[in-house]
Amino acid sequence: MTMTMKKPEFGITSPELDDFYPDMKRAQFDIGGKTIYIETGRISRASSGSVILQCGETTLMANATASEGVRSGIDFFPLLIDYEEKMYSVGRIPGGYNKREARPSEKAILTSRLIDRPIRPLFPDNYRNDVQIVVNGLASDGENPTDVLAILASSFALTLAENAPFQGPLGAVRVGRENGQFIANPTYKQIAASDLNLIVAGTADSIMMVEAEAGYVSEEDLVSALEFAHAEIKGQVMAQEAFAHLCGVEKKPFVPKHDNSPIKHFLAEKFEGRINDAYHNADRDGRKDLVSAIKDEAKTTVQALGDDHEINVLRKAQETDVFSDAFKSVEKKVMRAMVINEKVRADGRSPEEIRPIKCHVGVLPRVHGSALFTRGGTQVLSIATLGSPGDLQRLDGVEPDTEKHWMHHYNFPAYSVGEVRPNRGAGRREIGHGCLAERAVAASLPTQAEFPYTLRVVSEVVASNGSTSMGSTCGATLALMDAGVPLKRVVGGIAMGLIKEGDDTVILSDIQGLEDFLGDMDFKVTGDTEGITALQMDIKIQGISIDIMRRALEQARQGRLHILGKMAEAIQAPREDLSTYAPRIETIQIDVAQIGAVIGPGGKMIRSIIEETGATIDINDEGLVHISTNDGVAMAAARQRIEDLTRKFEAGQVLKGKVVSVIPIGAFIQLAPGKDGMVHISQFPFRVGIVEDAVNVDDDVVVRVVDVDDRGRINLTMRDVTDEMRAEHGLAPLVEPDMLSERPEREERPRGRGGNDRGGRGGGGGGRGGRY
Numbered sequence: 001m002t003m004t005m006k007k008p009e010f011g012i013t014s015p016e017l018d019d020f021y022p023d024m025k026r027a028q029f030d031i032g033g034k035t036i037y038i039e040t041g042r043i044s045r046a047s048s049g050s051v052i053l054q055c056g057e058t059t060l061m062a063n064a065t066a067s068e069g070v071r072s073g074i075d076f077f078p079l080l081i082d083y084e085e086k087m088y089s090v091g092r093i094p095g096g097y098n099k100r101e102a103r104p105s106e107k108a109i110l111t112s113r114l115i116d117r118p119i120r121p122l123f124p125d126n127y128r129n130d131v132q133i134v135v136n137g138l139a140s141d142g143e144n145p146t147d148v149l150a151i152l153a154s155s156f157a158l159t160l161a162e163n164a165p166f167q168g169p170l171g172a173v174r175v176g177r178e179n180g181q182f183i184a185n186p187t188y189k190q191i192a193a194s195d196l197n198l199i200v201a202g203t204a205d206s207i208m209m210v211e212a213e214a215g216y217v218s219e220e221d222l223v224s225a226l227e228f229a230h231a232e233i234k235g236q237v238m239a240q241e242a243f244a245h246l247c248g249v250e251k252k253p254f255v256p257k258h259d260n261s262p263i264k265h266f267l268a269e270k271f272e273g274r275i276n277d278a279y280h281n282a283d284r285d286g287r288k289d290l291v292s293a294i295k296d297e298a299k300t301t302v303q304a305l306g307d308d309h310e311i312n313v314l315r316k317a318q319e320t321d322v323f324s325d326a327f328k329s330v331e332k333k334v335m336r337a338m339v340i341n342e343k344v345r346a347d348g349r350s351p352e353e354i355r356p357i358k359c360h361v362g363v364l365p366r367v368h369g370s371a372l373f374t375r376g377g378t379q380v381l382s383i384a385t386l387g388s389p390g391d392l393q394r395l396d397g398v399e400p401d402t403e404k405h406w407m408h409h410y411n412f413p414a415y416s417v418g419e420v421r422p423n424r425g426a427g428r429r430e431i432g433h434g435c436l437a438e439r440a441v442a443a444s445l446p447t448q449a450e451f452p453y454t455l456r457v458v459s460e461v462v463a464s465n466g467s468t469s470m471g472s473t474c475g476a477t478l479a480l481m482d483a484g485v486p487l488k489r490v491v492g493g494i495a496m497g498l499i500k501e502g503d504d505t506v507i508l509s510d511i512q513g514l515e516d517f518l519g520d521m522d523f524k525v526t527g528d529t530e531g532i533t534a535l536q537m538d539i540k541i542q543g544i545s546i547d548i549m550r551r552a553l554e555q556a557r558q559g560r561l562h563i564l565g566k567m568a569e570a571i572q573a574p575r576e577d578l579s580t581y582a583p584r585i586e587t588i589q590i591d592v593a594q595i596g597a598v599i600g601p602g603g604k605m606i607r608s609i610i611e612e613t614g615a616t617i618d619i620n621d622e623g624l625v626h627i628s629t630n631d632g633v634a635m636a637a638a639r640q641r642i643e644d645l646t647r648k649f650e651a652g653q654v655l656k657g658k659v660v661s662v663i664p665i666g667a668f669i670q671l672a673p674g675k676d677g678m679v680h681i682s683q684f685p686f687r688v689g690i691v692e693d694a695v696n697v698d699d700d701v702v703v704r705v706v707d708v709d710d711r712g713r714i715n716l717t718m719r720d721v722t723d724e725m726r727a728e729h730g731l732a733p734l735v736e737p738d739m740l741s742e743r744p745e746r747e748e749r750p751r752g753r754g755g756n757d758r759g760g761r762g763g764g765g766g767g768r769g770g771r772y
Contacts, residue, residue: 025247029239031055031173031232032184034144036152038243040160049161053153055185057141062153066164067130075321079120080132083111083150089140090398105397106431111135111147113432115154117538118201118209122167126256131164133157140398143187148174151201152236159240160247165254167542169244170208171236172201175225182228188400198222198535200229204237206543210523213439216489216531219553226546258318263302263311263326268333271298276334282348284377284465284512295327332518339499339506346514347376352555354494354510354562359474359570361482368582369483371570373475375563376512377465382475384483386582387454388628390618406445407456410434410472416464433469434459437493440473440526440534441480444487451486452585452626466512467495473526473534474567481571484578491533492563493526496556498548500541507552509559525556529564583616586635588625594646595623597674605645605674613638644672649714653705654721656729659695667695669703669716677714679703685719685734694718702726 023041030036037054044050047063054060071078085108087094087101094101104112115133123131135150151172158166176186176194183190191197195215202208207230212222271294278290302323305312315322338344343351355376364370369384393404410433414421426434437459445455457479459472470493477491497511498521508515516522520541526534537549578584590598598619599606606617615629615638627638649655649671657669657677666680683706684694695701702725703716723733 025243027239027243027246029235031236034185036149036239038156038239040156040243040247047157047161048163049157049159051153051156051160052138053149053156055149056144057139058144058146058149059137059139060146060149060153061136061138062133062150062157063135064131064133064154064157064161064164066161068163070128071130074128075325077120077123077127078130079116079123080130081112081116081119081135081154082133083108083115083135083147084137085398086137087398089137090142095396105395106435107147107395107397107399109428109431110435111150113428114147114199114209114211115151118151118170118172119154119158119166119168121208121540121542122170122203124165124167124254124256126260127165127254137398142400143189144185145174145188145191146398148172148185148199156240156243159244160249162249163252165251168203169237169240170201170203171233171240172199173229173232173236174199175229177225182225184228184232196221196225198225198229200226200233202230202233203543204234206545207537207549208539208543210535210537210549212532212535213442214527214532214534215443216527216533218531219550219557222532222535222553223546223550226549230546258314258322260314260318260322260326263314263322264329266302266311267298267326268330270301272330272334275330276338279331279334279338279346280344282346284347287346291331298327299323328518335514335518336499336501339508340501340504343506345508347512351506352509352558354559355512357563357566359478359567361478361571366581368579369479369481369485371475371478371482373471373478375467375471375474375510377463378468378471378512379461379463380459380468380471380475381462382457382459382472382479384476384479384485385456385458386483386485386578387456388583388585388616388618389448389452389454389620389626390616390628391454391456405448405454406438406442407454408434408438408441408472408476409456409458410437410461410469411458412461412464412468416461416468433472436469436524436534436536437473437476437526440493441476441487441491443533444477444489444491444528445480446486446488452587453485453583455480455485464513466514466516467510467524469493469536470495470524470526474563478567478571481574483582484575486574489528489530490564490567491526491528492560492567493524493534494556494559494563496523496525496552496559497521498523498539498544498552500544500548505548507548507555509555521552523552523556525553525560527557527560529561581630583628583630584632584635586627586639588627588639588642588646590619590623590625590642590646591648592621592623595619595621597645598625598642609638609641613641617642641673645674647672647675649675649677649705649708651705651707654702654725654729655705656700656702656731659697659699659701662691662695662697664691667691669701671703671714675714677703677705677716679716679718683717683719685721700731702729702731 021042025041026039028035028037034055039052040050044063047065049064052061085105093099133154135153137146155168155170158164159169174185175198176183176190177196178190178194196217198212200207200210274294278287281287281290302311335346358374360372363372367383368386371382373380393407395402410430412430457476459475461468473493480487495511497508497515497519499506500520521539523537525532610617613634615627615634618626625642627635629635655671657671659667660670661668666678668676668678670676681691688694702721703718704721706715706717708714
């Protein structure tokens with residue numbers, strides 16, 4: 001990978017730039033034919049590492065800051081990632097009263113998680129200093145997605161941070177597919193047309209993170225895409241190393257303040273055998289009780305050593321819980337040795353074995369669709385709701401997508417793991433897991449044209465022992481089928497794990513919570529019998545090879561087939577009929593020019609239809625009208641109102657109407673709500689003295705359309721309407737009156753619509769008038 005110096009394509013440029021910012025460094029490199037510009041040293045010079053990265057006109061600023069010390073009581077790596085969307089990046093002012101960015105959007109939260117997942121494993125295990133990465137979207141061109149660029153910018157910033165022991169650099173690339181060819185970092189338009197949306201992050205040697213949404217892509221194609229992505233990643237790593245060298249970065253070595261190996265050796269020597277015996281108890285609750293009792297005894301034993309003992313001196317010298325960390329390391333060693341050496345897991349399963357599965361559908365009354373998915377100690381209750389098109393979610397962010405008709409929401413309450421804590425709404429984990437299942441099922445959903453409903457599934461995790469996101473994927477599919485949503489295929493999911501010790505590697509199917517906690521990988525794969533719809537991989541070690549990925553995908557496929565078979569035992573295809581409580585939707589296509597007639601001034605007309613019928617009515621910009629209700633009478637009434645409002649009148653049509661107004665020269669006939677036509681006095685079938693000799697207000701009549709003028713006025717006639725035509729519309733034949741009324745004087749004449757008092761006896765009819 002070659003790096004070249006270039007004047008930046010962003011910000012200020014002048015001959016004095018280098019003199020004013022002596023530490024500024026700039027370079028460029030390519031990703032899949034796109035030029036990436038990188039700059040440091042001009043702004044944000046107080047952070048540990050700061051860069052501005054630009055692709056096209058999409059521009060990001062990443063700032064990485066590492067604290068110099070460890071906060072009191074921290075026994076984990078406190079990495080904080082914030083991706084901040086700015087509405088100014090797309091030239092918009094935020095909505096709401098305050099007119100400023102508020103809580104992060106769902107996309108911003110998912111991007112923050114996307115950055116966190118590959119970066120976290122690349123710090124030393126016992127590093128406890130605070131590290132924060134803030135990525136600001138400064139400008140967005142609406143063409144180049146920001147999420148993958150944000151990962152890359154974060155890695156650049158960390159690589160430049162001399163006091164952060166980041167074991168990168170890290171590369172990241174999105175892979176799409178167009179005409180059978182893979183594309184690196186495709187545009188939004190290319191992503192929409194692709195059957196693969198794959199994000200891969202990794203180092204020069206291995207893959208760290210995978211995220212994918214796909215349209216039933218085969219395992220073989222996915223492996224090829226991973227190989228394509230890793231080739232691009234290697235180039236990005238070389239570019240970062242070259243840029244760090246250009247900037248003269250010298251990383252400070254990380255040396256742990258304390259060596260905790262004595263306490264780990266002590267606990268292993270005294271208690272490893274008993275912990276091993278406990279881990280061979282396949283009963284989860286029994287195993288937990290045994291391990292808890294051993295831990296309590298171990299703590300008492302350590303305390304009895306006395307304050308002057310080396311171990312207790314070491315414990316007191318640190319503000320974190322050294323004992324729990326050491327005991328966990330012994331547990332981890334025991335669990336992993338069982339898998340590697342005996343090919344037996346803590347619950348007694350073999351590496352490929354799936355926990356017992358039971359599926360139920362229709363478990364709740366009144367809701368539109370429901371399912372209970374149980375796999376081992378994990379249970380997920382999924383509930384599907386069908387809404388009208390107007391129930392869609394409107395997205396207020398910087399991404400091109402502005403609305404969603406399919407939503408999956410995942411809830412993980414404390415009681416699902418036997419804990420007590422307040423519910424403060426969906427956190428980053430809940431949003432991430434909900435989105436994964438949402439992407440997994442998306443490829444199977446019918447189009448809006450085929451099934452114009454807004455769909456929402458809520459998955460309540462009622463018991464958790466690992467793989468809850470995959471349980472919610474299966475539960476969501478079952479609930480939608482129970483609701484009668486015509487899914488194209490049935491989608492299931494499985495979570496895979498990994499135990500890697502040196503060259504010994506064991507892949508685990510359907511991991512439980514313990515194996516996620518003490519293992520090396522959480523690899524989630526969803527799809528049907530033919531291919532993959534979504535993928536998510538997180539690891540705790542510094543990368544895995546393509547070969548391990550290939551093996552994991554094949555083992556996941558076998559497990560997925562087993563799970564799909566169990567799901568089919570509960571329901572094999574979507575129900576033919578919707579729930580009686582679900583709304584029915586009828587669709588009417590109207591002319592775009594008639595949208596205003598249906599909506600009315602200020603929405604008056606459409607509101608009146610909704611209030612009178614109780615139906616929900618949605619109209620899109622293409623003139624597609626959706627009427628939603630589960631009341632058949634309301635549906636018919638609303639449909640009739642809209643058809644009347646949008647009815648087109650053409651010469652020759654014979655229609656039934658009602659007289660709504662009489663004027664001296666004729667009568668106005670209501671043909672439909674808001675649609676009146678006029679019958680001139682000369683167009684009555686008999687000669688009349690005054691209009692009232694022929695018709696009165698509220699009379700039902702049958703008329704023929706003569707023409708519609710260029711101002712939209714409808715001219716009607718009754719002269720050639722036969723008795724047969726009247727009978728077809730439920731009216732009796734005409735009856736000729738016995739006498740002709742005298743025409744009133746001008747000042748006594750009733751004034752008609754618009755105050756028009758033009759009169760005359762009419763003519764051309766011949767014979768005597770009749771009332772009808």
